[in-house]
Amino acid sequence: MKKYISVMMLIMRANxxxxxxxxxxxxxxxTVLFFLIMRREMPRADVLGLNLERLVEKSGAVxxxxxxxxxxxxxxxxxxxxxxxxxxxxxxxxxxxxKSVFLCQSAANSLYFLLFWFLExxxxxxxxxxxxxxxxxxxxxxxxxAFYRDPFLHSLLPLAELSLWVRNVVLVLALxxxxxxxxxxQRRGKSGVGVGVVVLITIVSFCQKTGSFHMNIFIIxxxxxxxxxxxxxxxGKETEDAQx
Numbered sequence: 001m002k003k004y005i006s007v008m009m010l011i012m013r014a015n016x017x018x019x020x021x022x023x024x025x026x027x028x029x030x031t032v033l034f035f036l037i038m039r040r041e042m043p044r045a046d047v048l049g050l051n052l053e054r055l056v057e058k059s060g061a062v063x064x065x066x067x068x069x070x071x072x073x074x075x076x077x078x079x080x081x082x083x084x085x086x087x088x089x090x091x092x093x094x095x096x097x098x099k100s101v102f103l104c105q106s107a108a109n110s111l112y113f114l115l116f117w118f119l120e121x122x123x124x125x126x127x128x129x130x131x132x133x134x135x136x137x138x139x140x141x142x143x144x145x146a147f148y149r150d151p152f153l154h155s156l157l158p159l160a161e162l163s164l165w166v167r168n169v170v171l172v173l174a175l176x177x178x179x180x181x182x183x184x185x186q187r188r189g190k191s192g193v194g195v196g197v198v199v200l201i202t203i204v205s206f207c208q209k210t211g212s213f214h215m216n217i218f219i220i221x222x223x224x225x226x227x228x229x230x231x232x233x234x235x236g237k238e239t240e241d242a243q244x
Contacts, residue, residue: 110176
């Protein structure tokens, strides 16, 4: 058990500073954009009907989030791609098989995506709470309404929509498994295309309006199938190699 914990900690530490750097950069850009848009439209707030949903849409916060997501995915994919590194040396010294490395990396990467989602949701809530007091005719209650009405905010924090919570968790698992599989393929001199498919589906389908039950179920099933195919491919190849 200690070996597996060591591998997970090794993977988590390898990208910790990069991940928090990307998060801080994301929050800084989103904050600047929020206040720039608010400053520009505040003189015409009553005419434009300025509210939190309009502010989120005009600021392009979702695109900043998407760029940060892609960068974190790239860093996680690069982790453990080659054994000619300090990380590779440590893994070799632990005498852990490739199947276990894949499982540990899948779990560690999933935790990264989970933290990324959770911290962005918390930041978005706090930012909206700060901004709402500066917009005419809005209050704290407007923040919750914005998280119901705006697709991006609602997808970050689905509130009472259970299917969207489940979809987000399954997306996190699919991203963790696919990025770990990419590293596994690279170590074998191959290219893993599964992560590209999962990332594309995530970006295209992430923002959902309230009540998108059928779409959420479709994405859940699609991601479960993706996880199964990717995992079975890796596990199957490792079992074949062990028998040779």
